[in-house]
Amino acid sequence: MTTVHSPLRLYGRSGELAILDTLSARLRNGDGGALVLTALPGIGRTALLDGAVAAHRERAVGPVLTATAAPVEQRLPHSGLHALLCSAPGPLPLPPDQVLRDGIGPADLLTLLRELGADRPLMVCVDDAHLWDAESRAALGFAARRLGAGSRVAVVLGAGDGAGFAGLPALLLGPLDDDAAAALLDRLTGAAGAADHPVDPVVRGELLREAAGNPRLLTGLAGRLTPDQLAGRTALPSPLPGGEDVLDAHAARLGGLPPDTRTLLLLAAAAEEHEPQGAGADAALLLRAATAAGLGPAALDLALLTPAGTAGALQRAGNRVHFSHPLLRRAILHRATPQRRRAVHGLLATLLATGTAGLRGRVRPGGATTATGPPALAALVQRAGAAAGLDAALADALEAAAVSPRPHAERAAALARAAMLSTDEGLRADRFAAAAEHTRLAGDAGRARALLARAGGRPPHGGAHRVRGLLALRDGPAADAREELLTAAALLAPHDPRRTLDALLGAAEAAWAMGDALAYLDAMARITVPVPERALAQYRDGMCAMLRGRVTEGHALLRHCLDSAGRARDPAAMLRAGVAALVLGDIDAACRSGARALAAVRVTGPDSLLPQALEHLAYAELRAGRHARARAHALEGLRAARRTGQPNTAAHLHAVLALAASVEGGTQPCAAHADAALAGAGPHGLAQAATLATWALARADLAAGRPGEAAARLGPLVRPGPRRGHFAARMLAVPCFVEASVLAGRTDRGGGVGPVADAVAEFAVWVTYTTDPAAPAQLARCRALLAPPGEAAGRYEEALAHHDRTGGDFERARTQLLYGAWLRRRRRTREAREPLRDALVAFERCGARAWADRAGGELRAAGEAVEGAAAGRADPLCALTPQQQRIARCVAEGATNREVALRLSVSTRTVDHHLRNVFAALGVRSRTELATMLGRRSG
Missing domain, CATH: 1.10.10.10 (Winged helix-like DNA-binding domain superfamily/Winged helix DNA-binding domain)
Known part of the structure; x- marks a missing residue:
């Protein structure tokens, strides 16, 4: 087993430590007080109390009375106070044995504590105070409520709940957040996490998920794994061992309940087995099961209608019953014997197979209601829980029932159970891989990896390779995802055309993200499209034609693809139509496709596609100049990407947010999002995200009046060479590069030859085959910047005429700003004021604050006073x-x-x-x- 190191510090408890430090500081200054720390078992209450006592002793402030309750003495009056007073460092006015023999009243205890704190501040610390005898709890609670200014006594109590200490300040400790739990796990697995024995990310995710933020449970789980298991070389046991003491402590809280109530809790725990995570149990089914188990109606009413009936373990909300904490459910199942658990599952399976009461319109975790169809799958899941060993027939039945239209999460759970019941190793591997795929589609990438790890090293037919590649596409190096998906396609091709197609489309998407046009063409060329899917064939052929330079053919095919996709119902097909529209330059069509795809994903799923739908729509709106809407969708997409474990998508969304901030938010917000995008793009080879983020930084530099820096950033992207930008995005940055180079004085010298002229020439070719409405105006603006003085004005007027035909406030304002600045530098100040004034108003209208400041500065330099928002920020x-x-x-x-x-x-x-x-x-x-x-x- 792995040697687990004790944590040297508390993780994720800075707020709680600050509160305890404040109490300690008040005590040192002569003021007393009290605090009750309440927490469920294993959350870290004892560690906080130990830290408070240690800090008090290290400062040598004064004496400490400390005790931990002994549950076996709970019925012995005054036993708690006896233990507490026995910890006194010297003789007491009232001997502890006398307290145990004769008792002590609340007022006498208050007087005693004040005497002990008269000379030096006294700290009283009791852990598990809720397990003290009633007399000790009452006396200490009475005394603690009367301590305050001048008392020089502080009482800190740890309790599972606040019962018996009403009226005292209480602090509820919650589970550790993700970052704190991860830091604790790093500490616990320090030896196994060395460079030569890294902790496998899948194992890490499973430990953190299983511990649910409970530090003692996490310590127990990590301590029971071998170095090979931690490193992912050996499969994890299921269920994970360790942390039994935490589960026992949770179950012990319910040990005093009547037998009927404990039976009801076991039924409720088992009834959640076939439900989506977080949905709770069906109250109608639970009532039927309780009646069948012989529980009396009075016990049922008390248990289900009043929280006190189950000591707060169960909570009813409408027709659903939930446990107050997920570990309570696990603890109840853990404490029951295997025979008793199987009997309860068998009872539920029988009830589900013979009736449908309560099974229609189940409440999903998010509050929505969905019809679930026949109860066959629920009954099969309960039968699986009642199985004593492997059962091939039951596994086959579970797999057959795990079909559409059931939600992906339910299908994944059923397939995972089918895999565990399978007697054939090949079928077991296939079913684990299928469960991983549905878990991925449900938006739980970490759990999908864990299921995939149980599929084994080489499952047949490439199913695991495909899922692994699709996971890497969202959270891994794009090159690795491409190779994994190509391998999957080769293995799947002989017998599974649909999954082969999905794998090749994923490989093409990975190549696109990498910026490798040849790899993209290679993946697309391998695709064999089913005859009915005409739009997909048009998409494949049109994209390949465009990348091979056959622009007219590509345009026609992609236009047909867009027309066909208008009738599509598949969100993935809608997203492909959006990509086709962007390649064509039809920004309005891209926005429409993105909006349709987002609506479809929200209604039908899958959850894993939500971040991509929001990313595509945000980028299309950004290209359309609707920066505020792009920002709103990108922020929502970023939250969805984090929730579903898709950091690659998050990098792309950060790039979109950086571009929006380069218009709206100024240098600092833009830099923050661009840095986040580049931090994700670099290790995973996401050339498109890196190109967009760099362009955003350059545009922010331009807005802030730093054209030299902007030109330095953009030069490598738009020129040939190893740092060349993404093939589908670099042309978009050319107008900024030209503007930055001209303003920084880095124009080409002689004959129209050089990097800037070459960039403009290439941009002019691109303009001929894109239908992007802003492109002709941007080309005219670039030519105006490079034109001789006698031609520049005409070029600017040409650019403005293009803007007038296509709209787009931001780009038009940029042209007006440059035109006005050019006029002012030639001392044509009166002519310069109108375009500068129009630019200022347009920038303010579209929220481009930094650009409005720049236009305001030019307008003031032209001799006109500036009023409004720009002047207020001046x-x-x-x-x-x-x-x-x-x-x-x-x-x-x-x-x-x-x-x-x-x-x-x-x-x-x-x-x-x-x-x-x-x-x-x-x-x-x-x-x-x-x-x-x-x-x-x-x-």
């Missing part, structure tokens, strides 16, 4: 010209005048001239003062 730098702002920022970063001149491609004399004007305009006298002002502004 800072001293807005009084400077854009060139002065660039110079000021460079100087504030520590650059010398010569370095600034080289960076901005101007002369040193020009820098000197502008810097004197900057000092005068801002009222600063030195470079240090300028750096301080800019640092304060950016903070």
Whole structure:
């Protein structure tokens, strides 16, 4: 077994520790108080109490009285106070034996505690105080309620509940959050988690899921696994061993209930076996089972209608019955003997097979109601619970019943049970792989991996390879996902065309995310489309034609695909139509397809597709210039991606959010989302997410007046070379690259040859085959930026005419901003004001705050006072010209005048001239003062 290290510190308890520290500080200052820590077994109450006692002793503040209740002495009056007073470091005015013999009244105990704290602050700490005898609880509760200012006594009690200590401040300890539980597991498995023995991610996920945030249970589970099991080299036992003491402690809380009530609790625990996780048990079925088991009506009414009837273990909500804590259900099943559990499952199976009462319209965990069809599957699941060993016939029946339209989670549970009952190893592996697939579709990637691990090393027909590849597509290196899915397709091809098709489409998607056009074409070329699926064949052929440069053919095929997809009901087909629309440049069609796909996923599922549907819609809306709507959908998608374990999708959504923030939110929000996108994209080879995130950072640089930085970011993306951007996204960044290069003075020199001219030429070719409505206007704007003075105005007017025909406030405002700035630099200030004023209004209308600030600065430089939101946000730098702002920022970063001149491609004399004007305009006298002002502004 693995040696498990004791935790050196408490994890996830910073808030609770702060409260205890406050109580301790008040005690040191002469004020007393009381606190009751309530928690279910194993949550960490004892560790917090031990920490409080240790801290008090380390500070040598004063004496400590401490005790832990002994349940066997619960019926012995005053035994608790006797144990507490026996811990006193010296003789007491009232000997403990006298307390046990004669008792002590509440008032006398209060006087005694105050005397003990008269000279030095006294801490009283009792764990499991709810298990004390009634007299001790009453006396200590009375005394604790009267401690306060000047008492110099603090009482800290640990209790399973607050019974007997009403009126005292109470702190309920909840389970550890995910991060704290993960940190504790890292500590517990430190030896096994070394570089040569890493903990397998699937094993890690299973331990965290099984422990449910209970630190003592997590410690027990991790301590019972061998190094090979932790590393994933040996299959995990099912169920996981360890933590029995925690389950016993939960069950012990219910040990004093009447036998009929305990039987009812066992029936309720078993009745949840065939229900979706979190749905509870059917009250009607439970009543029928209780009646069949011979329970009296009075016991049933008390148990189901009043929480006190089951000591708070059961709660009824309408026609559903829930356990107050999931570990209670596990504890009840754990304590029952195997024979008793099988008998209860057998009773429920009989009832389910002979009637349908209570089985229609079950409540899903989210509150929705769904018809479940015939009760055959529920009865089979209960029969599986009653089985004493392997049962091939029952396994076959479970697999046959686990079909549509049942939810994926129910089908997964049934298939997993079928696998455990299977006598044939090949069938067992197939069924575990099928259970993993339905679990993945239900949105539980971690559990899907655990089921997949139980399928064995080489299951037949490639089913496990396919599921593993689809999981890696959302949470793993894209190259690994592609290879796994191609392997699955080769194994599945002889006998399973549908899953072969899904595997190849997944491999193509992985190649697209990688930015590998040849790998994408290879995967698509292997696809054999069933005859009825004409739209899919058009999609395959159209995408391949576009990537091979046969633009006219590709356009026609993808347009037919869009027309056919309008009648599709499959969300995946709708998402493919959205991709086709984006490749065509038909942004409106992409938005429509994305919205239809999202609606379909919300109604019919699968849950695993929700993050992708939101991502596709958010990106389409971003391309349409609806940044606020794109942000809202991307944020929802990010939450869904985290919930369903899809970090690759989360990286793409962070990239979308970064692009939205580069318009709306300014540099800091954009950088935060871009960093998150790049952190996920780098290790997993997600070229598309990396390209979009880098473009977002560059666009934020442009908005903030840092064109040099923007050009440096975008240059590698749009030029040939190893760092070239994603083939489907790099053209979108070309207009920003051209603008940044021109504003930074990095234009090509001589003959229209160079990186900027090459980028514009390639962009012009792209414009000829895309139907993106913004593209012609952006091309005219790029040509205006590079045009000689005599041609530039005409090019800007051409760009604005294109904008007028297609709409899009943000891009039109950017063209107006550049046109107005160009006019102002040529001292045509009166002409410059109109486009600058229009740009300012448009930026404010679409929420582009940083861009509005930039337009406001240009407008003020043109001699017009700025009013409204942009003026309200204006800072001293807005009084400077854009060139002065660039110079000021460079100087504030520590650059010398010569370095600034080289960076901005101007002369040193020009820098000197502008810097004197900057000092005068801002009222600063030195470079240090300028750096301080800019640092304060950016903070």
